Every structure is written in C-alpha cells, then in structure tokens.
Amino acid sequence: MEKSQTNGRPQREMKVLAMGLPRTGSASLAEALEILGFDGVYHGVKAIDSPEDWKIFDRAADATFPVLPGYTGKSFTQEEWNELYAPYEATTDMASVFGTHLVKAYPDAKVVLTIRDFDKWFKSMDENVLQQLWSPAANFSVNVIEPILGSRAGPASRKMMLGLFQAKNVDEARSKAREAYDRHHREIQECVPADQLLLYRMDVEFPRVNEAAALKAKIAEKVKRDMFSAALTLAPG
Template sequence: MGQQASVAQPGTKFQVIGAGLPRTGTASFSEALRILLNGPVYHGGTQATKAPEAEIRSWIKILSHYPAKSPSDNQIIQDNLRHRLDGYAAVTDMPAAGLITELLELYPDALVIVTVRDPDAWVKSMETVANASTLWFLRFVLFPISGMRYFPDYINVLRNQWVHNYGEKEPISAKSHFNHLDYCKRNVPPERLLFYNVKDGWEPLCKALGKPVPDIPFPRINDGEAIDRIAKEMITKGLVRWLGIFVTLGAVTVPYLYFRP
C-alpha cells in the first residue's frame, strides 16, 4: 500500500497486470513500475482507501457482479474496469490480482507479473491485513468519512472474491497462496507470465519489460507499516468526525433544553 493515491494520465498505454497477492511487495513493485513505465500505477489497496469515493464504489460494483453469471454481468465488469484503469500504465494488488481473465480480455497485450514471497512469511504478514480490515466497529467509526464509509462493504465483496478464487475464508493459510499461483498458471499464457520476487531488484523486472536498469536503488516500501498507518489514520479521522458531530449536537440541544418553557 503506497503513500498516496495515483492520478490517471489520459493517453497512457496500459502495459502490466500486477497479479501478486497483497503483502507480496506490491507497493514496492508499483513504485518500480511507475519508474520503468513512466506512468501512473493503480495500486488497489491505496486507491480504495486514499482516492475519491468513486473508486471504492466502482470496485464494489465490479465485485458484486463477480463471478459473472451472465453476459450482462461480464459487460458491467468490463465497462467498470475500463473506466477505472483508463490512463494508467499498470494495475497491482487486489481486487485486480483476482481478475486476471477479465483484465486479459480488456488488455490482451499486457504482461502479467505475479509478485511472490515465502508462503509461511506471507501467511504471517496477512494477519496484519485481516486484523486491520475486520475490526467490528469499522462500519460505525468510518461512517462520517466520504468513501471510507463503504469500506466494510468493500471488504465483504473482496472476501467473496477470495473465497470464489481460492476456496478459503479467514484465517488465511498457505493454501490461498498456492491456489493463486495455480490460478495464474491456468489463465495466463506462459510467454506472458512472470513470477517475480521484489528482493531480486531491478534485473529480472527490467529484462521482462525490455527496459534499461535505472541508476537508482530499487524502491522499498513496507506494506505492513503502510496498512497500520492508514488504518490508524482513518479510525482517528472517523472518531474526530464523530466528536465534532456530538459537540455540534450538544451545542444545539443543550441551550434548547435549558431555556425551553
């Protein structure tokens, strides 16, 4: 999860489907793609939590029709994906990582790059995501925040997507990790599929993209710290909004009760 939401640049050619699961270095990977492709990258986790309300509502609509059960469902998914990703050079993280066939239908020339890491380490790190996204009080706390009031609904449709694709609810195990790798292998031609560990740095990524190696260090962004920071930021923001609401209500109702006949 990155620092801030990306902004689309009209006319940007879409080139890469980042199909790595959350907590596989997707934030570092997104920044690396931004540098190599010289265009904005759509990181799902960041856009859902930091971008305008239309972003998260669009993904809820997409996932509410997934998996497509009719041609009209598929059309809704395709139309919303096209609108959401127009002006971006790549997309990474969920929900896009679980929509590979749909994205390949939309971008048949795109390269699919799957960020990977040690399965056991991945399972441990996913506990951070689960803990931050399933707090029981989120719906109430986040309600005063535009966009984030839809976050619980977003998590619900994400969970449904995950169960459909990988057959597993929380607590997540290595089963989801391996099922996702199989999902990628089944749906992507081998010549357009790359499994990539961000620990390997620029070399394999640049080779796959046909780009020279930049003369700068490979970006290193801690996804876990970013998730914790954003969760605390949003909860604090929501509580402050509620405090303001209660103070305003108090300022209106107390004088009325005191001075009423």
C-alpha cells in the first residue's frame, strides 16, 4: 500500500525481505514477487544505472561491517534505509548482504530465505561476482574511471562482499566462504520469528531468469558508458 509521496517518489511499506544470498535465484524471485502484485521490487540490477543508490550502499556497508576500514559502528535505521527502499514493497539480491541488520530495520516484513547447495552457490558466486569485482578491468574502473565520474559502484560492491565474508581481501573472502554461508543462514533463522519466515531450499533446480548473463551484459554496457564519459571529462576543451 502506498502511504504517501516525498519528492515525487511513492512511499511504500516494506513487506518482503528476500534474504537468500546473491546467486540464489534472486532475479527469478523478484519477478515472482512482481507477478504476485507487490508494488516495487528492488533487485541489484536496478542499482547499475542508479549512482545515488551506490552512495547509499557505500554508507550502509561502512555502517554495518566491522572488517571495513571505514566502519562507523552505527547501523542504518529504517529512516536511512528508506532513502533507498521507500518506493519498494520488496527487496532481493544485495539486500541479503546486510542480513539481520535489514531485518531489524523492518521488523514487520515477511522474510524469504532461499538456500542453495553450498558448492553450487560458491562456484556461481566466485565466477559471477568475486572474479568480476576483482578483475583487471574492474581494478582499472575502480582506480581510474570511477574517481573521474564520482561513482561509488565498484567500491561499494567490494565493501559489501568483504563485509559479507568478514574478509579484508578477495582471497580471504574465498577462504571464509563456507563460514559466511553458514553464519548468514543461521543468523537469519535465529532472528526472524517462525511465522514471518519462509524457508526455501533449492534442492531441485527450476527454470530461472538468466541472472549471470543479464548482469554481465548490464555491467559491460555500464563500463563502456563510464569509459566514454571519463574520456569526455578528460578531453581538452
């Protein structure tokens, strides 16, 4: 239900938090929630073309994860999360990285926890997220292109992944993957009342939106745009 409007943006009540980790069919779940009639479903793909969203994720990561150098120790409040999520009734994908912090910010929301076999999940996570975020191209973008454009997409994404794995670098993240996987699922189940939690185990694969291909295509498109914009910025007048 739409509660009000602020600055032209609808203000809605958060009803569903999908806390399955990234690479657990979150795009398909987002599509299903939209089909079920939820107004506004946030998935990480939306952030690719939303620079302001990345700035919020960047601040949220520093507020949430002690392992980060910029850790503030001040968890985001519902009001702060509403800077991002006010127009949405449900959120998936990257939201899960913030786990119980987001659950506590929206205590009345229902929680869907999708659990995928660890080996399948980590293979997908490594190939489609970690390797992409710490590739030579990503390093160039984070260190050269994004500072020119004032973008926080790369740094924020890296912060969220290191925070999730409680790691200081990508190699440590890989070594702590199983620990992070178990911790996330345990903490969500301990935090959420049974009558608000829907637990789904992906024991049987089902047709899903091709998240990996769609995400890579969106990222490639954004990198090209960013490089062009950076070239224009640096070009002599």
